[in-house]
Amino acid sequence: MSAAIRIEYIFWLVAALLAICAFKNLAERRWAMAAFWGVIACAFAFGELIRAASAAGQRGPAQAMGAGVIALGLLAMGGSRAAVPGAADPPAADIGNRLFLPALAIPLATLVIVLVAPWLHVFGMPLIDASQPTLVALGLACVIALAAALRTTGARVGEAFSEGRRLLDALGSVALLPMVLATLGSVFAATGVGDVIAHIVGMTIPIDNRLACLAAFAFGMVVFTMIMGNAFAAFPVMMAGIGVPLLVVKHGALPAVLGSLGMLTGYCGTLLTPMAANFNIVPAVLLELPDQYAVIRAQIPTALILLCINVALMALLVFR
Amino acid sequence: MNYWPLIGVAVVIAGFALKRNAVLVVVAAGVTSALAAGMSIGDLLALLGNAFVSNRALLLFTLTLPVIGLLERYGLRERAEAWVAGFRSLSLARLLIAYLGGRQLLAMFGLIDLGGHAQTVRPLLAPMSEAAASRDCRLDDAERVRVLSLAAATDNVGRFFGEDVFLAFGAVLLIQGFYERNGIHLEPMQIALWALPTAICAFVIHALRIVFVARTLAARQREVAAARVDGAPS
Numbered sequence: 001m002s003a004a005i006r007i008e009y010i011f012w013l014v015a016a017l018l019a020i021c022a023f024k025n026l027a028e029r030r031w032a033m034a035a036f037w038g039v040i041a042c043a044f045a046f047g048e049l050i051r052a053a054s055a056a057g058q059r060g061p062a063q064a065m066g067a068g069v070i071a072l073g074l075l076a077m078g079g080s081r082a083a084v085p086g087a088a089d090p091p092a093a094d095i096g097n098r099l100f101l102p103a104l105a106i107p108l109a110t111l112v113i114v115l116v117a118p119w120l121h122v123f124g125m126p127l128i129d130a131s132q133p134t135l136v137a138l139g140l141a142c143v144i145a146l147a148a149a150l151r152t153t154g155a156r157v158g159e160a161f162s163e164g165r166r167l168l169d170a171l172g173s174v175a176l177l178p179m180v181l182a183t184l185g186s187v188f189a190a191t192g193v194g195d196v197i198a199h200i201v202g203m204t205i206p207i208d209n210r211l212a213c214l215a216a217f218a219f220g221m222v223v224f225t226m227i228m229g230n231a232f233a234a235f236p237v238m239m240a241g242i243g244v245p246l247l248v249v250k251h252g253a254l255p256a257v258l259g260s261l262g263m264l265t266g267y268c269g270t271l272l273t274p275m276a277a278n279f280n281i282v283p284a285v286l287l288e289l290p291d292q293y294a295v296i297r298a299q300i301p302t303a304l305i306l307l308c309i310n311v312a313l314m315a316l317l318v319f320r
Numbered sequence: 321m322n323y324w325p326l327i328g329v330a331v332v333i334a335g336f337a338l339k340r341n342a343v344l345v346v347v348a349a350g351v352t353s354a355l356a357a358g359m360s361i362g363d364l365l366a367l368l369g370n371a372f373v374s375n376r377a378l379l380l381f382t383l384t385l386p387v388i389g390l391l392e393r394y395g396l397r398e399r400a401e402a403w404v405a406g407f408r409s410l411s412l413a414r415l416l417i418a419y420l421g422g423r424q425l426l427a428m429f430g431l432i433d434l435g436g437h438a439q440t441v442r443p444l445l446a447p448m449s450e451a452a453a454s455r456d457c458r459l460d461d462a463e464r465v466r467v468l469s470l471a472a473a474t475d476n477v478g479r480f481f482g483e484d485v486f487l488a489f490g491a492v493l494l495i496q497g498f499y500e501r502n503g504i505h506l507e508p509m510q511i512a513l514w515a516l517p518t519a520i521c522a523f524v525i526h527a528l529r530i531v532f533v534a535r536t537l538a539a540r541q542r543e544v545a546a547a548r549v550d551g552a553p554s
Contacts, residue, residue: 011376014383047373054370065369073347099399103391103443106384107434135377138433142383149387153394163389168382173343178378180346186371187350191325191357199321227329236498244502255504259495260514267480274336278378283437283472287446289465298469302477302526309521
């Protein structure tokens with residue numbers, strides 16, 4: 001179903017932002033960074049075309065993008081992380097608490113747009129893409145908040161993009177990490193890494209003992225989530241390898257409880273791994289912490305205690 | 321069974337351990353794993369390209385950066401600190417626990433992207449936490465890292481252990497869909513409800529940890545304040 005504002009338009013906004021970043025770097029002769037942002041901008045500008053071509057059986061565009069991904073790996077190694085100097089004179093004007101409004105506009109506008117989206121229609125089609133309403137709403141909220149921020153501060157648009165570019169360059173290749181990690185997850189899935197791990201775990205446990213099976217399932221969920229950076233990737237693999245055949249069919253575990261608690265066991269793994277970069281590494285860099293693993297360190301006690309409780313809950317609730 | 325693709329996992333672990341550039345490590349791991357699985361170069365490139373493009377949503381947070389950058393240039397962080405400094409009763413523990421509870425509740429209603437590291441933690445929660453933790457004296461570097469990383473961790477815990485209770489969330493639908501394909505029919509409600517006990521435990525455990533960290537920090541703050549009073553000329 002088509003919509004007036006598709007997620008693709010929001011991706012084009014990202015492409016524009018990345019392109020600006022690339023051009024600013026180009027103007028300063030920071031070639032590697034310019035090329036880095038430029039390649040990513042292409043993924044956002046032509047993403048839909050690439051997917052459409054693949055769906056139609058033409059592999060050229062996707063292969064070109066794949067070569068781009070490899071180039072990104074090499075560029076990330078070469079890209080200088082030298083900080084871009086901020087604009088010289090910080091504005092003196094005291095704006096007061098009104099400064100909060102544009103910042104709060106991002107979550108609040110997202111909320112309002114998500115809530116009213118089902119009732120908004122233009123020319124007989126929904127205004128907001130119903131398949132991904134929150135992401136579209138977040139994109140629109142950023143535009144609204146930017147307008148509000150420009151109004152409140154009286155700054156020029158160019159200033160906003162300079163600041164955005166400064167933050168983006170400070171993040172550097174870390175900004176891209178979530179996307180390449182998710183890509184790696186797809187590669188691991190396609191090459192059968194998950195099946196191998198489930199196979200190895202399955203070979204090493206005494207399958208007649210239901211608690212041993214449960215422990216292996218939980219352990220597998222955590223370890224595989226840590227490797228993939230994503231519990232969603234671990235779940236089908238561990239369920240197909242251990243969950244359904246051994247726990248549900250052989251030992252009569254309740255599927256609803258096993259599914260829900262099994263997934264949450266994986267989430268404990270997500271709190272522990274640098275592979276879940278968008279949650280664990282990106283914030284450390286965003287907050288300018290000296291140690292990239294500081295956020296993970298802060299999460300280890302919560303994750304481990306919760307993991308134990310979760311496994312205990314499973315042992316109590318899963319078998320009836 | 322072909323065990324060779326596991327080399328990709330080894331590349332990731334070795335690369336992270338040796339602290340090479342993470343993007344390079346991950347790309348190298350993907351290429352290694354695919355080649356070890358016997359994939360042709362053409363298939364490999366197409367797989368990489370398609371997977372990369374399919375995961376574009378993960379970079380959407382960059383759209384917040386111009387707004388956040390501009391507001392910070394005009395003093396957003398300082399404002400957030402000043403605002404918290406005005407509330408004597410808003411302690412670090414109260415601030416973070418309230419954020420944790422709010423984030424969990426909103427996530428339970430599917431409002432996951434309301435908060436986030438770029439949207440709320442860097443511009444608002446982090447400076448507020450720092451201000452709430454340093455009422456009597458400045459935090460030293462280690463304490464500062466502890467407070468900021470705890471704020472980021474609080475956002476993660478609240479999000480993860482709230483979203484699973486939401487019916488239409490991907491995880492619940494993924495679980496339901498998986499069982500459906502295996503001939504087991506479940507209602508999403510049955511699955512989502514079983515996430516509640518863990519959600520409550522997550523809140524309690526993390527809230528206790530916040531209190532613990534806040535107490536440790538507050539103890540030093542009081543010491544410094546007391547020393548200042550003792551040493552002050554009368």
